[in-house]
Amino acid sequence: MEKIFGKTKGLTDVPFHYCPGCTHGIIHRLIGEVMEELDIIGKTIGVAPVGCAGFSLDFFSCDFVGAAHGRAQAVGTGIKRAQPDKLVFTYQGDGDIAAIGTAHAIHVAARGEKITSIMVNNAVFGMTGGQMAPTTLAGQITTTSPYGRDPGLVGAPVDLPKTIATLNGAVYVAAVAVDSPKNIMQAKKALKRAFQVQQLGLGFAFVSILSTCPTNWGLSPVDSLAWLRENMLPVYQMGELKVPEEVKRL
Amino acid sequence: MKKKLIKGNEAIAEAAIKAGCKLFFGYPITPSTEIVEYLSKHLPKAGGTLLQGEDEIASINMCYGAACTGARVMTASSSPGYSLKQEGLSYLAAAELPVVVVNINRTGPGLGGLGPCQSDYFQCTKGGGHGDYRLLVLAPSKGQEMYDYTLAAFDLADKYRNPVLILADGFLGQMMEPIVLKDRPDAELPVKDWVTDGCLGRAKRKIASYSLTNEIGEQNNLYWEGKYQAIREQEQRWEEFRTDDADYLIAAYGTCARIAKTVVLQARARGIKLGLVRPITLWPFPEKAFAPYRGKVKGVLTVELNTGQMIEDVRLALECSVPVSLHRRLGGMLPHEDEVLAALIQQFNIPLDREV
Numbered sequence: 275m276e277k278i279f280g281k282t283k284g285l286t287d288v289p290f291h292y293c294p295g296c297t298h299g300i301i302h303r304l305i306g307e308v309m310e311e312l313d314i315i316g317k318t319i320g321v322a323p324v325g326c327a328g329f330s331l332d333f334f335s336c337d338f339v340g341a342a343h344g345r346a347q348a349v350g351t352g353i354k355r356a357q358p359d360k361l362v363f364t365y366q367g368d369g370d371i372a373a374i375g376t377a378h379a380i381h382v383a384a385r386g387e388k389i390t391s392i393m394v395n396n397a398v399f400g401m402t403g404g405q406m407a408p409t410t411l412a413g414q415i416t417t418t419s420p421y422g423r424d425p426g427l428v429g430a431p432v433d434l435p436k437t438i439a440t441l442n443g444a445v446y447v448a449a450v451a452v453d454s455p456k457n458i459m460q461a462k463k464a465l466k467r468a469f470q471v472q473q474l475g476l477g478f479a480f481v482s483i484l485s486t487c488p489t490n491w492g493l494s495p496v497d498s499l500a501w502l503r504e505n506m507l508p509v510y511q512m513g514e515l516k517v518p519e520e521v522k523r524l
Numbered sequence: 525m526k527k528k529l530i531k532g533n534e535a536i537a538e539a540a541i542k543a544g545c546k547l548f549f550g551y552p553i554t555p556s557t558e559i560v561e562y563l564s565k566h567l568p569k570a571g572g573t574l575l576q577g578e579d580e581i582a583s584i585n586m587c588y589g590a591a592c593t594g595a596r597v598m599t600a601s602s603s604p605g606y607s608l609k610q611e612g613l614s615y616l617a618a619a620e621l622p623v624v625v626v627n628i629n630r631t632g633p634g635l636g637g638l639g640p641c642q643s644d645y646f647q648c649t650k651g652g653g654h655g656d657y658r659l660l661v662l663a664p665s666k667g668q669e670m671y672d673y674t675l676a677a678f679d680l681a682d683k684y685r686n687p688v689l690i691l692a693d694g695f696l697g698q699m700m701e702p703i704v705l706k707d708r709p710d711a712e713l714p715v716k717d718w719v720t721d722g723c724l725g726r727a728k729r730k731i732a733s734y735s736l737t738n739e740i741g742e743q744n745n746l747y748w749e750g751k752y753q754a755i756r757e758q759e760q761r762w763e764e765f766r767t768d769d770a771d772y773l774i775a776a777y778g779t780c781a782r783i784a785k786t787v788v789l790q791a792r793a794r795g796i797k798l799g800l801v802r803p804i805t806l807w808p809f810p811e812k813a814f815a816p817y818r819g820k821v822k823g824v825l826t827v828e829l830n831t832g833q834m835i836e837d838v839r840l841a842l843e844c845s846v847p848v849s850l851h852r853r854l855g856g857m858l859p860h861e862d863e864v865l866a867a868l869i870q871q872f873n874i875p876l877d878r879e880v
Contacts, residue, residue, distance in 0.1 A: 286728070316724030321589070322732070331730040337720035339592050340732030342615045345585040348577065352589025352597070353720075355573050356547055360722050378585075381578040 282306035284315055288332040295488040295495025297452045298326060301394055302333055304452075304462045305365070308469055309336060318361040319353050321346040323370035325401040327394065330365055344374030347382045350389045361472055363390040368409040369399040372434045376408075379434065386443025386477035390468045393434060393480070396487040397506060404490025408432040411505055416490075431509060435482045439515040445477035447515040451484035451507060453499045464514065467521050476518050484510065527702040532670040533558035533600075535703045536626055536690065537566070539674035540598050542708050545624070546572045547597040549586035551579055551605060554638050555694035556628035559600040580605040584612030584625070591621035592731050594719035596678055600626035602694075603644050604635060607652075613687055614653030617748075618733030622681035624674070625659075626690045628697040631856045639856020640695035640779050645833035648691050649807045656745055658752045660688040660759065661806040663777040667701030673804075679711040684755055685718075691806060693829065695779045695858065755808055762810035763802040766792065770799030772872060773817060775838045775848075776827040777803045779858065784827055786861045787868070794865075796874055806834070814841035823847045823872040827864055830854065847872065 281287075284306025292298045309315045318336040322328055324343035331338035341349040346364035354362045364371075371379050371393045382389060398416055399405040406419040409431050413422040423431075439447040448464035451457045461483055468479035484506050486498035493501055530538065537559045540548065548567055550560040560576065567574045577583035583599045590597040601609060606627040616623050627648060631641040648661050660680050662673040670692060677688040720729050735741040763781075766788050767773065774784040781802040791798035801817075803810050817824070824846055826835040832850045839848045851867040853859045868874065 317722040319592075319720050319722060328734065331732055335723075335728055337723045337728055338730045338732075339589065339720050340619075340730070340734060341588070342585065342611055345581070345588075345612070348582040348585035349589035349592075351575070351582075352547070352549065352586035352591070353593055354589075355575055355586070356590040356593040356595040356597070357721055377578050378582055381582065 282310050284309040284335050285333055286335055290333060291329055292326065293489045295486060295498055296326070297485040298394060300452045300458060301392070301461070301483055301485065302330065304458070304465050305392070306334065308462065308466045312466070312469055312473070314361050314469065317359070318363065319357070321350045321353070321362065321364040323364070323366040325367040325370050325399070327365050327367060328401070344370050345378065346370065347375060347378040347389070347391055350391070351382060351387050354387065354389050358388070361390070361469060363392060363469070365392050366394070367400060368393055368395040368397065369407045372408045372432050379438065380441070383438045383441040383444040383478045383480065386445070388472055388475055388477060390472050390479045390481070392465070392468070393482045394485045395482055396485045397431070398487055398490050400487050400490055404487065411509055433510050435480060435515055436511050438480050443477050444480055445516060445518045446471040446479040446521065448480070449482045449510055449512045449515065451502065451512070453484070453486070453502045467517070470521055470524055471518065474520055476520060525704050525706065527704050529700055529702050530667070531558055531698055531700050532667045532692065533628065533697040534562045535667050535671040536600070536674045537562035538705055539671040540624070541566060541570045541572070542705065543596065543675050543678040544708060545596045545598050545678065547590045547595050548572070548574045548599065549577050549583040549590070549597070550599050551577050551583050551601065553602045553605040555630055555697045556600050556602045556626065558697070559626060580608035581612065584609040584616070587623045588612060588616055588619070588621060591616070591623045592719065593721045594716040598624040598626070600628070602628045602630045603632050606644065607647070610653035613659065614655050614657060615733050616687045617657035617659065618655065619731050620685040621687065621731070622685055623687045624677045624681055624690065625687055626692070629691060629693040637856045638694055640693035640829060640858060641856055642693060642778060642780065642829035642833070644691070645806065645828070645830060648689055649809070657748065658755070658807055660684070660686060660755060661691050662688065663691050663804060663806050664696060665778050665781045665802065666696070667699065667703050670696060671703050671705065675706070675708055679709070679713060680759070682713045683711070684751060686751070691778070693779055759805055760808050760810040760812050761804035762813040763804060764813065765800040765802070767799030767801060769797055771797040771822050772868065772874070773821055773824045774798065774800045774827055774868070775803070775824055775834070776800065777806060777834065780827040780829060783859060783861060783864065787864045790861055790865050791868065794876055798868065803834070809837045809841065811841040814838065817846065818842055819845040821846050823849065825849050825851055825868050825871065827859060828852045829858070
C-alpha cells in the first residue's frame with residue numbers, strides 16, 4: 275500500500291505534553307515539515323524558551339538548547355556567531371519574548387542577527403496558569419487581571435511584529451495564525467520564508483503566530499479557535515509586514 | 525621571552541586570545557572596559573568574533589549559546605554588571621558549560637565607585653545566582669597572574685565543564701606591568717562529545733538545565749556535588765610566603781596579598797615571625813593551605829578590602845583553633861603596609877624585640 279501521508283522527519287517520536295486543543299502541536303509540525311522540506315534538520319539548532327514550549331527540546335529532530343526565561347534570542351545569537359554556517363531558530367511564547375525578553379527581541383532585530391525567531395502568542399502566560407502578558411487583550415480576564423485588562427492602568431497589548439518591523443535589521447516579519455486550514459497553510463509559508471531568509475544570510479526573520487490556550491482561557495478547543503478569530507485577529511496586524519525581494523523570487 | 529608593558533585588563537584579553545578564545549561577548553563597565561576594547565581590536569585579527577551585547581544579561585547568555593557549540597568563549601564585567609550575570613551563571617553551571625568570566629571588582633553596594641575592592645567575595649564564592657552550584661574562582665595578585673590565570677581558566681573550564689571566574693579588582697585591572705606573554709600550555713582535555721552544533725551524521729543532542737521530577741532533580745544535584753567535590757580535592761591552589769617558621773600569618777588574596785608581602789618583610793625586620801598564605805583559588809577555598817597551622821600559630825590576620833568576608837572561610841579552614849582577626853579598608857581605599865603591621869601588632873598584642 276502506498277503511504278501518502280505521515281509524520282514529518284523534523285519531529286521525534288516523543289509524545290507531545292501539550293494540553294488538548296493547544297496549537298503548539300500544529301506549529302511544531304509546521305516547523306518540522308519546513309526543516310524537512312528545506313533539508314536542514316542536520317544543520318539546525320533550536321533554542322527553547324521557559325514556558326509550555328520548554329520541553330520542545332525533545333520534540334524536534336534537530337539539536338536543541340534550553341535557555342533561561344526570555345533569553346533564547348541571546349543564546350541563539352551566541353550559537354549563530356559560533357556556527358555561522360548553521361541555522362538557528364528560537365521558539366518562544368509571548369510571555370517569554372514580549373515581556374522578559376524584550377531587550378533581546380529588539381536588539382537581535384536591530385543587529386540583523388541572522389537567526390529565525392518564532393513567537394507563539396496566546397495572550398497569556400500559559401505554563402504558570404494564565405496570567406496577564408503584555409499581549410493580553412483589553413478587557414481580557416486572566417488570573418492577574420481578574421477584572422479584565424485595563425489599558426488605562428497597564429496599557430494596551432503589545433503588537434511585537436509591528437515594533438520589530440520598524441528595525442532595519444529585521445528583514446522578514448510576518449504575523450500569522452493557526453486557527454483554520456487556510457491560515458495554517460499561510461503560517462507554514464511564513465515559517466518557510468523565515469528559514470529561507472536565514473539560509474540566504476539576509477538578516478533577522480521573525481514570525482508571530484496567534485495560538486490558543488484552551489486550558490487557561492477556560493474554553494473548549496473549538497471555542498478557543500473561535501475566540502482567537504473574534505478577539506485576537508482584529509487587534510493584531512496580520513500578514514507579511516516585511517518581505518525581502520530575494521525571498522519573493524524563491 | 526619578551527615582556528610587554530600592558531594593563532592587567534589587557535593581559536587578561538591577550539591571554540584569552542592565546543588560550544584560543546574564539547568568541548567574546550561583553551558590555552562596557554569601568555574598571556573592566558579595556559578587556560572588551562582590547563579584544564574588539566585584536567580578537568577579529570586572531571580569527572575570533574567579538575560582539576557587544578545590549579547588556580550583561582545578553583552577554584552571558586550569548587556565552588551560553590556559543591559554549592553549547594564547543595567554542596572557547598569569555599565575558600568580562602565589573603561588580604554591578606557581574607550581578608546581572610548571575611542568572612546566566614546559574615544556568616551555565618547547571619548546563620555544565622565551560623565559559624570564562626571576569627569580574628574586575630569595583631566598590632559597592634549599588635553603583636558604588638571605581639576603586640579597588642573585594643566586596644564581591646561572597647557573591648563570587650558562595651553562589652550569586654540561584655541554586656546549589658559552584659564556580660571555580662581564581663584570584664590573581666599581579667599583572668603576570670592576570671595573564672597566567674586566564675590561560676589556566678580556559679583549561680579548567682574545559683576540564684570540568686564548568687564556568688570559571690577570574691576575580692580581580694580595579695587596581696589590578698588598571699595597573700600597567702611588564703608581562704611575559706607565554707604560549708598556551710599543553711593540557712589533556714576531555715573531548716567535547718556533547719556539543720549542539722548540528723546533528724548531521726549523529727543522533728540529536730540537547731543541552732538543558734531543567735529537572736521537573738524531584739527524583740531526577742536529586743540525582744542531578746548529587747552528580748554536581750560529586751563534580752564539585754572532585755574540584756575541591758584536586759584544584760585548591762595557594763601561595764605561601766615565609767611561612768616555614770611563622771608565629772603569625774596574614775591571609776590575603778589579590779591586591780591585599782601583594783601589600784601583605786611587604787608587611788611580612790617589615791615585620792620580620794622587627795623580629796616578628798610573620799608569614800603569608802595567599803589563596804589563589806577562592807573556590808575551592810584552599811583549606812589544605814591552612815590545615816597545617818591549626819592550633820600551631822599564635823594568630824592569623826586576614827587583610828581584605830571589605831568588611832570581612834574571606835575571614836569566615838579562614839576561620840573554617842583553621843577550625844577556629846587559633847585567633848583570627850581582620851584588618852580591612854573599604855570603598856576603594858587600600859591599606860598601607862605600616863597600617864597593616866600596626867594592626868597585627870595591636871590586635872595580637874605582639875611584644876616587639878626591636879624598633880626599626
